[in-house]
Amino acid sequence: MISATLARRATPAALPLAVRLRLELATVAGNVAAFASRLANKGSGASIRGQVLTRIEPQAFSLLVRGRRIVAVSGTNGKTTTTHLLAAAIRAGLGGESGRMVTNADGANLHYGIASALSQARRADIAVLETDERVVSDMIAHGRPEILVLLNFSRDQLDRHHEIKALGRSWRIALERAGEAGPTVIANADDPLVVWAAGTAAHVIWVNTATLWNADAALCPACGTVLRRVNQSDGDNGTWDCPGCELTQPPASYVVGDGSIRLPDGSIVTPELQVPGSFNVSNAACALAAAIEFGVDPSVAVMGMRTVTAPAGRFASATFAGTTVRLLLAKNPAGWAEALPLAASDPVILAIDSVAADGKDVSWLWDVEYEQLAGRTVIATGPRAQDLAVRLSYAGVEHVAVPDLREAISAAGGAPRRSGSPPGAIDLIATYTPFQKLLKLAGLR
């Protein structure tokens, strides 16, 4: 049985005939471009489709988000996986009606990518959308989402986004404008910048994700005072608080701890996901809160989330010339802090690039605790392998630099496994561009 909340259908957007026809034409042209891109083996074509679509109908994004029941997911890290978990939960909730739902599963999360995904499912009245941090304001204004999940905020590509606080401010303004009709925000109470950004929303459900107060939130985003931790004790990390103003960690409705999630009614859910890592339990907590708010039964939502294995290639295994690697993505220091403890193989491969999508400045390599790899052998690869090699050298980690990706994998495959090294795939952590290259090489996208 589908709950009344879930069963409610959105009212389709009524568009003037001329607009409808132009959108049809734009969709067809976009599909042709995407098909050509796939033929030329240039990936899924989602981005090209969105670009062509938007060239013919500049309002494509705002037209296509209109008139749907939208659940949006944003934040610096974990939004692709969280979107997959949430989509799986809602799909499970919809059961036989799962055709009502569309999602941008490929992780294309800018205006183009979102328009592209939506153009392929015009009848779907429910959209679960991974949304880039820079698109959140437009999503709130045009898509009028019912639910907005805000995961976290950390440094990412500072050569493009100089101050993460400016993004938080744009969210605040958009939520304030949306007012009472704005989304219910599912927000990470552990992240001061998220709490500040969500502060203007009319409805907020706080999730204590048990993520550590990170290095990117030293100052109060509201008043600039140095934040402090209070009520710390053995095994309890306490909460954050601003001594300078009223901003403080809000009490949470959903609480993560020891691999489990406590729901508002006090019941405990252990998600037992197929995606690894405690950070994915935190992602699941946010997805679960959103799914429940959307009318999905908690146990059905969890069953749905358990079907997620390799969201957009993350944690996927791929074999290159006889060597099997497990692909892990790390886009910034916070992402590396999550991925490194998961990578247990010896040797382990680390792939670094510095084109626009990775961030052109690789100084962040020095914010990652590569020291924890001491005792194992690292194969440094990608165009910035030498920067990593120097970093590892100062970290006292044995390594070899092999800039070519495929050569690096075959070198790893040929390297002797140390005794005590776990059997199975060799772990490979990559920044965005090498990760995408490897997915393509493996035929996974």
Next chain:
Amino acid sequence: MSRPVEIVLVYQSLLGIYGDRGNAMVLLKRLEWRGIDATLTIVEPGEPLPATGSVYLLGGGEDAAQISAVRELKADGNLFRGLENGAALFAVCAGYQICGQTFTVGERDEVIEGLGLLDVTTRRGTERAVGEILTRWQRPDGSETLITGFENHGGFTYLGQGATPLAQVELGIGNADDGTEGAVQGRVIGTYPHGPVLARNAALADHVLEVALERTLEPLPRPEVDELHRQRVAFVRRQGLRA
């Protein structure tokens, strides 16, 4: 036995957003690799700085962090005492700007008084300087060495009578797109490049240590570090020729 050389990394959470802690790791290791006893002291806001440091390090940060850092450092006072005791200060980007007389922050270009350790002033630049930078640094012995790094700053810095440029720009923006980069005044060195700059430029790292220790250090051959320097110089020159 003499006291270990103390490297003091100042306010990482405020001034360290561009991997600037790497400069501290590089200095520490380059001492250890030479068999010189050294320690790293990391100081966060609210904690007192030691006055006993040999090298103090400031890194990059956002506007609000700059204001906060200046306030805390003035209230603490031990950075000034350490410098009076003969320490060196190596300051990068936002850290460089706050060492000056004044700098500006925010949309309204609010003028903030700096630490006054360098005779420089920083104002909003005509455009944000973001990208690889290559400069020529004249070493104390008169020889010239290339410095490679990544600059990312909105402020332009102008030198007064008391400060001299650290280097001349070959490619990039530097202080104020005026051909100069960084500033030196006594044992205080300010510069824009990240990278971190001391990881990419071993010669500059050793220079900072030599200023602090007031002695010449043994050469430390590390082909891997030289190779990174070579690669980055080649990259920025290739990129520069294309532009």
